[in-house]
Amino acid sequence: MSYRTVVMYMEIGCFVVCVTGWILVCSTMPTEIWTWSEVDSIVLTTSNYFSNLWKDCISDSTGVSDCKGIPSMLALNWDIHMCRALIIISIILAFFGSVLVLVGMKCTKVGGSEIVKARVTFAGGMNYLIGGMCSMIAFSYYGNKIRAEFQDPNFKAQKFEIGVGVFIGWGGSTLLVVGGLIYSIFAGREGCQSSSKRSPNYQFPDAYTVVPTNKSIVSLARTVTSVSRKSGTTSGSSGSRGSSISGITSTTKTTATNAYV
Numbered sequence: 091m092s093y094r095t096v097v098m099y100m101e102i103g104c105f106v107v108c109v110t111g112w113i114l115v116c117s118t119m120p121t122e123i124w125t126w127s128e129v130d131s132i133v134l135t136t137s138n139y140f141s142n143l144w145k146d147c148i149s150d151s152t153g154v155s156d157c158k159g160i161p162s163m164l165a166l167n168w169d170i171h172m173c174r175a176l177i178i179i180s181i182i183l184a185f186f187g188s189v190l191v192l193v194g195m196k197c198t199k200v201g202g203s204e205i206v207k208a209r210v211t212f213a214g215g216m217n218y219l220i221g222g223m224c225s226m227i228a229f230s231y232y233g234n235k236i237r238a239e240f241q242d243p244n245f246k247a248q249k250f251e252i253g254v255g256v257f258i259g260w261g262g263s264t265l266l267v268v269g270g271l272i273y274s275i276f277a278g279r280e281g282c283q284s285s286s287k288r289s290p291n292y293q294f295p296d297a298y299t300v301v302p303t304n305k306s307i308v309s310l311a312r313t314v315t316s317v318s319r320k321s322g323t324t325s326g327s328s329g330s331r332g333s334s335i336s337g338i339t340s341t342t343k344t345t346a347t348n349a350y351v
Contacts, residue, residue: 215273
């Protein structure tokens with residue numbers, strides 16, 4: 091099995107994991123039981139109080155429940171607004187992460203070249219990772235607040251316990267973080283290596299290259315001609331003249347070639 095096939099199956103598995111985590115985080119928004127408390131008023135009647143980020147509810151032993159929305163958003167504490175904002179940001183980032191990953195996965199036919207697809211997958215993985223971290227911070231802060239109030243002996247108001255919505259949120263956030271981290275590692279490594287291979291190291295030119303000029307070649311030819319005339323005989327046959335000219339030409343060509351190296 092080739093490396094590309096292994097990465098393709100890994101991307102498909104991570105996509106399933108991240109989409110599952112995104113669905114779990116989305117399901118916590120309408121879930122009413124983020125906190126719950128059971129109060130025994132009389133022997134035959136038991137009241138259950140539960141709430142989430144948007145409304146407070148109450149039910150009794152007969153199965154009748156009634157919910158009331160939070161009347162004023164400005165009257166809420168800052169931590170409730172922070173948790174709302176972080177969870178909504180997480181849902182939006184995970185949605186765009188799914189779109190980017192679908193474009194960049196190796197099993198799809200869109201996205202361009204392998205380098206471009208790896209970079210798009212890396213961007214989708216980062217969206218999953220950041221979205222998972224945002225939702226993890228929101229659910230962890232909310233759960234820790236419930237735990238601190240429950241264990242505080244000086245807290246005189248009604249004490250609540252952690253509900254099922256927070257646990258579902260923890261599970262979905264963990265899936266988003268794990269899937270986004272794997273996407274970012276594999277796709278980022280492939281994208282960075284491909285970009286480094288496309289840009290080779292720059293080779294500086296040789297600063298000591300000698301460029302020949304016409305003046306130097308002509309002066310060299312004149313010197314060789316004068317030496318050959320002094321060493322030649324006075325009779326001067328046509329054969330000797332041809333050999334001297336050929337010698338001058340070959341010497342000039344050799345000198346010019348050496349000067350270019």
